[in-house]
Amino acid sequence: MKVTISDVAKMAGVSTATVSHTINNTRYVSSETKDKVYQAISELGYTPDASARSFRTGKKKTIGFIVPDISNKFFATMIESVETYLSQQGYHLIIANTKENEEREEVNIRLLSAGLVDGLLIASTMDSAEKFESLIPAGFPVVLVDRTFDSKNFSSLCVSNFQPIYRSVCRLAGKGDHKIGIIGGLPRLSTTKERISAYQQAVTDCGLTVDDNLIRYGNSLENSAADCLDDLLDQHCDAIIATNGLMASDTIMYLHKKGLQLAKDIDLVCFVDFNSSFFQMYSNQIDSIVQPVEELGAAAGEQILKRVEDPEAPIFEKVLTSAYRPYNLPNSWNHSDR
Amino acid sequence: MKVTISDVAKMAGVSTATVSHTINNTRYVSSETKDKVYQAISELGYTPDASARSFRTGKKKTIGFIVPDISNKFFATMIESVETYLSQQGYHLIIANTKENEEREEVNIRLLSAGLVDGLLIASTMDSAEKFESLIPAGFPVVLVDRTFDSKNFSSLCVSNFQPIYRSVCRLAGKGDHKIGIIGGLPRLSTTKERISAYQQAVTDCGLTVDDNLIRYGNSLENSAADCLDDLLDQHCDAIIATNGLMASDTIMYLHKKGLQLAKDIDLVCFVDFNSSFFQMYSNQIDSIVQPVEELGAAAGEQILKRVEDPEAPIFEKVLTSAYRPYNLPNSWNHSDR
């Protein structure tokens, strides 16, 4: 049967307290006693039971990460860097995948916050901040990642979307493009809103006319760009901006299928997943916007652990900056400020 | 402070047993009593503590999945389908990412099997079956996924690698290719071994000569194919087989960079991640092998829950079949038998 701490204590001829203190280094134990304890442990093959431990201490040493789409390389890479950071700190990672579905997110928040994890990292797909907030138990450690809400009630780690989009529009306009279409993600997401508004401002500032028909929305998941593209191509766009990696690769594929040549028949600006062979192949034909995913993941890991240790810590917000790289400037990865 | 089951009991004027039975539907409770209980629960905002519960029952309602590489689309998709299945059954998924590192796998097996999860799904990167087995506590529910060991001591879900590779070699030989190179993953993996041996047998059977220089090994991670390709191109291969999606996309990119035209200058057979735009673009220039990832993930979820419920269940092995699709037969996705 299961071997417990008292089996070890009995065998070593000491108390359970001593065994506990020995394995946790939590008070002085003479080295002879230690030896006896470790001896007994290895003889019995004892492993402390994690759930008893976390029940007793209230610490699960586990963080939950609620993601909209694991199979999106952006999030996959982020998960990877979060996991790397957390495991170095002795924490585990529980993944929940919402597929951009608000109910799934709701269910997962409830489930995970009910004593399963010490804290939650969330790239939320929710529309309403109020709804979201009502789901989080008071004082429960939460850090928003990539996507945030206007009401700044939670710590957050995001990527600045404004500057790279703004710059890319200016550059396209400078090249003489007049009709610049944009494919956004789900309209309710903060990232989408920021990107679209950067686009609108830049279009205005560059002296072009804002035409809402040039703004199309995908669903942030795979294979959602085609309809948007049909619309945009019908309107004879000179350029298209695809605002996430998944929709960007769909776009490249679609244009390819239509026989349109990038940078010649049509200009393309893409949010690009760094390290993905797909985009590397096109780096000399499209303007790329690369988000600092790994940095984001590591910072998210760091922040959530800070909050777990001190749930009353002041709200922390950080906005990382994306790199913008127009294709005819191959050697300068412009790090845009803010 | 934290509201517990006895707060609820007190407020509802019943015993904790009744509260417990009410929320778990585990014995008859009159509807008036139920009402009082639910009333108290919502008034107090009570949520049962998951760790107390799992400590008490011994069930964590959580499965661990040890993966070699989250950011590989093959595994990302698999995680997604495992998670979908498990969450439908009321289970959670803990992810551990080994980056094809044996020590990281070892650490994670230890950590997760020590009372954190009810069972473990493992796509192992280990070389030695003995080593692996020694890490698994006796009777602990484990299902091997994608990769297996010769000693059949665990249930496993794999994909048949032999037939599609064999067929693709035959087809290349039939087209007149003489020098067929192959890029395998890590040599220690069962999948790599199977694929290489299928290659060797087919080469022999087709009357070509087996040349070990034509067999190169990557590390199963991203950006590991370049060196292999240099070697292979130096030897003037007519065709190359890339045995996982990551190395396949590296290969396409690399050949592209070298200015070689697929299907013209060189034939290419690739393990391909279904649904990935990248490969869809090349589907008329390369022979594709598509593994049934989603099916694999769902089956893995099913099997591990079976084992969790009955750890003494007989060992289960299933080999799913990949689809092989030569590029000039665009409408027939050949489902290879075995």
Place this chain on the structure above:
DNA sequence: GTGAAAGCGCTAACAC
């Protein structure tokens, strides 16, 4: 330098 024992929140015999 070590031990005794309380008790974390819940479930499930057992009792009536």
Place this chain on the structure above:
DNA sequence: GTGTTAGCGCTTTCAC
């Protein structure tokens, strides 16, 4: 139809 209560395995206070 419901209540009483032991106890899961561990950590930690208090005591010596």
